[in-house]
Amino acid sequence: MLTYYILSDGKHPFGDGIHCVVNISEGKYSLEDIKDIAAKDLIEWMINKEPDKRPTIDRVLNHPYFWDDKRKKEVLKELGDQPEVQHYIDILKVCETKKAEEALTARKAVEKTFINTKDKHRRTAILKMLGETESQEVQNQKLEDLSKVCNSAEKLTQGKSFSKWKSKVGRNIQQHDSHFLPELFIKYQNNK
Numbered sequence: 001m002l003t004y005y006i007l008s009d010g011k012h013p014f015g016d017g018i019h020c021v022v023n024i025s026e027g028k029y030s031l032e033d034i035k036d037i038a039a040k041d042l043i044e045w046m047i048n049k050e051p052d053k054r055p056t057i058d059r060v061l062n063h064p065y066f067w068d069d070k071r072k073k074e075v076l077k078e079l080g081d082q083p084e085v086q087h088y089i090d091i092l093k094v095c096e097t098k099k100a101e102e103a104l105t106a107r108k109a110v111e112k113t114f115i116n117t118k119d120k121h122r123r124t125a126i127l128k129m130l131g132e133t134e135s136q137e138v139q140n141q142k143l144e145d146l147s148k149v150c151n152s153a154e155k156l157t158q159g160k161s162f163s164k165w166k167s168k169v170g171r172n173i174q175q176h177d178s179h180f181l182p183e184l185f186i187k188y189q190n191n192k
Helices: 002-007 019-026 037-046 057-061 069-080 088-100 106-113 117-130 136-157 162-175 183-189
Strands: none
Touching (some): 106 136, 117 136
16 A cells, blocks of 8 residues: 555555545555556555465565566567467467367367468467377367467456566466466566
8 A cells, every 4th residue: 555655646545534444344446546557566466355365575576567677678578489479369260260160179270270381380380389299188178278378368468568467467377277378477476
């Protein structure tokens, strides 16, 4: 609350007067006076109604709000180098094909999505992520995991900056027990 107070020129995230205590107990707040998206994300995390979901001071200090330009560029570069990011659109297309025809295996969905010879490198990249020599069941599970990651990323990035997206993905990463999630998120989540 002190961070909000400082950044908002003396306002309280839970409101003023008689409603403040009630809003605190109900977890109702407003961050409308904060324009910096990373600051909003950090404050929202720190004032979580559930104390065990609030960050430690080390996690706070590691939040993107406190990153310098060098670290932001480093994260963006590493993130951009991840195959899941480089082929994000292709993964979504394969997932759409699989969803339209549920009987298709993951491999068949990839092959159907990228049928043209000009798409060979895209097909190869996705098959490599699925594990070309893996069983059909393993490939199907990997495609499902990739789909979950893409769907989460899509939801988290709508109208938000990279800082907020990365922060939310970092906090929610345990939801997706997937080896597809770049180690990058884990590295930055666990205090680089």
